[in-house]
Amino acid sequence: MEFWRVPLDAQAIEISRGEVHVIEDRCKGCGYCIEFCPRGILAFSARFNKKGYHPPEVLQPKSCVNCHYCEIICPEFAIYSVDLSSLQPPGL
Amino acid sequence: MTGDEACAEGALAAGCRFFGGYPITPATEIAEHMAERLPQLGGTFIQMEDEIAAIASVLGAAWAGQKGMTATSGPGFSLMMENVGLAVCTETPCVIVNVQRAGPSTGLPTMGAQADMMQARWGSHGHYEIIALAPSSAQEIFYQTITAFNLSERYRTPVFIMTDEIIGHMSEKVIIPAADRIQTEWRPKPSGRKDRFLLYKPGKNGVAPMPAAGEGYNVHVTGLTHDERGYPEMSVDTQAQMMDRLCRKILDNRDDIIMTESHHLDDAEIVLVSYGISSRTSMAAMQQARAMGLKVGFLRLITVWPFAEAQISALAERVKGFVTVEMNLGQIHLEVMRAANGKVPCHLVGHPGGTIIAPDQVIATLKEAF
Amino acid sequence: MQAATTPRAGSALVPEHPLEDLIRSDRIPHIWCPGCGIGTAFAATLTAMKSSGIDLHKTCMVSGIGCSGRAAGYVKLDSFHTTHGRAIPFATGLKLGNPELNVVVFSGDGDLFAIGGNHFIHAARRNMDLTVICLNNLNYGMTGGQVAATTPHLARTTTTPSGNPDAPFNLPLLAWASGATYVARWTVLHTRELTESIQKAITKSGFSFIEVLGPCPINYGRRNREKALQTLKLYRERTIIRNHADPSDLDVDFTKQVILGEFVDKERPTCIENYDKTCRLPE
Structure with a gap:
């Protein structure tokens, strides 16, 4: 995206990145995380979990901004995201 | 002091520091006394919005670590029954006083009866065991309230005190011993990880x-x-x-739980079985009958539930009959019959409630039994 | 397959679910149906408990009976699953028995407002220091979808097969009129606002009430032609946030518009403060 004017702090702003984790066997397939992900990066997988539901999978892992909405809308404690920077040592 | 006040004092002596109540004749005086005394002792009194809330608050307080009590009469006792089951199932210590009045329904609110004995046994749904005590004087209700708390804590179970309007409202001399002479128990506490x-x-x-x-x-x-x-x-x-x-x-x-008091059972041919206020009638009747030369004994049930069936079964082997005296139309009488198991005749001196049974009525039945 | 699903959560490489330490994970998955809103409201409650900074060892959850009543069974805190309608008086005894405890009541609309309605208004009147969270799913879910005190007029349930002839309660209005010092309403879709509200309610003393609208897709939705996702879309399209709205405007009618927000936030001496001041002898 091109800016007409570049914000003065454009260099300082970091878009947070997250990594989504799914505890597949807890999922009951309600689809809330998929429907309400602001980046639209989730979809039902073709797999079945232990209970016979299709858990979500991450289609575009790099697009996750770690907003945690999937985590807080999930009624099942089955999906959550973690700050990617906290997982990797700096410089990796 | 009155029986109701003695009950409240007994609770305080036992370490009760929470009372959740709801006014009902003839148990209100217990709540009134607790409302005055508890805040002085660092405890809490609350008048809840109904008897269901009253007992629910007592269970909550028990899980907060308190000894809690509530007191009621027939209609309120009925309302409490579901949470009695919760207390049994969750093993929550608490003491519930029923100052019995005549029923069914609103009945005779200001007049005594002993007709909730089976409700005390089976009033909540499901099968369970329960402890119920029956005091016969103001002094005894003081001590029994302490015992009720001790049993409740020892066995983690609700304990009923099945008193009645007559004892509740009767003024008698009550001696309150020094605190160090009162033994109080607390629920077993966990240890370990x-x-x-x-x-x-x-x-x-x-x-x-x-x-x-x-x-x-x-x-x-x-x-x-x-x-x-x-x-x-x-x-x-x-x-x-x-x-x-x-x-x-x-x-x-x-x-450990069943307490009874025996009078002249050694040579008794007919045994009176009674509890609570009716045991005072029975005591007088026994003495009169003895003066007439009738070999009458008296078994007073201090603990009504669990029932003293072993004692009655043993007596049934050697006596000629039982006469149960109670202010209902046959509740503990049926238990006596069950324990006697057809070996000897069992008679009832019952009363629909409203007034105390006179010794004459007992004497008349005793004469028939001999 | 995504790297995201391996390695396993909780292993050395992957942190656990952020609420793992507050749930009885040996009891998960819970009993709530797919799409049920209770799990989301329950998770928001746990998040708020954690973020509020209160001492969790001194925090208890009390529930009544029903689907929402099962919440107490999943929280790894002292938790009490009581009788139907009686969570509030039980919680009252718990709080009075040990005023140091933070007591959160989590239960459903049927439990708190039909069979337990009397206890709700009296606890609010006394300003008992409780946080009451009501998951309102508009019907009795546990028993298969019967009409409740919150079921909208004309909605179908198993006991109103031709539609509900009665009018529902406006819960925030009832709470306001009874004297609650904090009253809010959110839907499970408004999870962040809901969590903030619960956090505020937990840290505030006095009687706090939060109504959470959540779908019951299996028992209510199915009979009223509403799938779980459709209900959530209604929550997005037919709600408006209006803090401090007039409580009498807060009827839940999704054919029009449903107002969400924080409606009451005031101070009043609590039950315990008043008792200590009035009934205890001065030192």
Whole structure:
């Protein structure tokens, strides 16, 4: 995206990145995380979990901004995201 | 002081520091006395919005680590029954006083009866064992209230005090001993690692230690059928295990729980069986009958539930009959019959409620029995 | 397959679910149906408990009976699953028995407002220091979808097969009129606002009430032609946030518009403060 004017702090702003984790066997397939992900990066997988539901999978892992909405809308404690920077040592 | 006041004083002496109540004749004076005395002793009195809330608050206070009590009469006792079951199932110590009045329904609010005895036994749904005491004087209700708390704490179970309007409202001399002469008990407390604690794993006596909320045990307490962890478990086996333990902690300790008082049972041919206010009638009748030369004995039930059936079965082997005296139309009478098991005749001196039974009525029945 | 699903959560490489330490994970998955809103409201409650900074060892959850009543069984804190309708008086005894405890009541609309309605208004009147969270799913879910005190007029349930002839309660209005010092309403879709509200309610003393609208897709939705996702879309399209709205405007009618927000936030001496001041002898 091109800016007409570049914000003065454009260099300082970091878009947070997250990594989504799914505890597949807890999922009951309600689809809330998929429907309400602001980046639209989730979809039902073709797999079945232990209970016979299709858990979500991450289609575009790099697009996750770690907003945690999937985590807080999930009624099942089955999906959550973690700050990617906290997982990797700096410089990796 | 009155029986109701003596009951309240007994509770305070036992260490009760929470009372959740609701006004009802003839039990109101207990609440009134507690409302005045509890805040002086650092305790809390609350008048709840109904009897259901009253007993629910007592159970909550018990899990906060308090000894709690409520007091009511017939209609309120009926309303409390569901939460009596919760107390049994969750093994929550508490004391419930029923100052009995004549029923059914609103009945005779200001007049006594003893007609809630079977409700005390079976009033809540499901099968369970319960402890109920029956005091016969203001002095005795003072001591029995302490005993009720001690039993409740020892066995982690609700305990009923089945008194009546007559004792509740009668003024008698009550001697309150010094605090150091009163023995009070507390529920067994857990020890060991908190993260490995099992809420319903019984210790000796079949009773499990009980932590209070806020002590770090993260207990889960439910009225659903539960396993040793306290977790709901919808299975036939868990139900059987839980029921077995709940019943046996009372039944296996009957010798410790059942208290009776015997008069002239050694040579008795006919035995009067009575409890509460009617035992005073029975005592007088026994003395009059003895003066007439009739060999009458008297078994006073201090603990009504669990029932003293072993004692009555043993007596049935050697006496000629039983006469049960109670202010209802035959409740404990049926239990006496069951324990006598057809070996000897069992008679009833009953009364529909409203006034005390006169000794003459007992004498008349005794004469028939001889 | 995504790297995201391996390695396993909780392993050395992957942190656990952020609420793992507050749930009885040996009891998960819970009993709530797919799409049920209770799990989301329950998770928001746990998040709020954690973020509020209160001492969790001194925090208890009390529930009544019903689907929402099962919440107490999943929280790894001292938790009490009581009788139907009686969570509030039980919680009252718990709080009075040990005023140091933070007591959160989590239960459903049927439990708190039909069978337990009397206890709700009296606890609010006394300003008992409780946080009451009501998951309102507009019907009795546990028993298969019967009409409740919150079921909209004309909605179908198993006991109103031709539609509900009665009018529902406006819960925030009832709470306001009874004297609650904090009253809010959110839907499970408004999870962040809901969590903030619960956090505020937990840290505030006095009687706090939060109504959470959540779908019951299996028992209510199915009979009223509403799938779980459709209900959530209604929550997005037919709600408006209006803090401090007039409580009498807060009827739940999704054919029009449903107002969400924080409606009451005031101070009043609590039950315990008043008791200590009035009934105890001065030192």
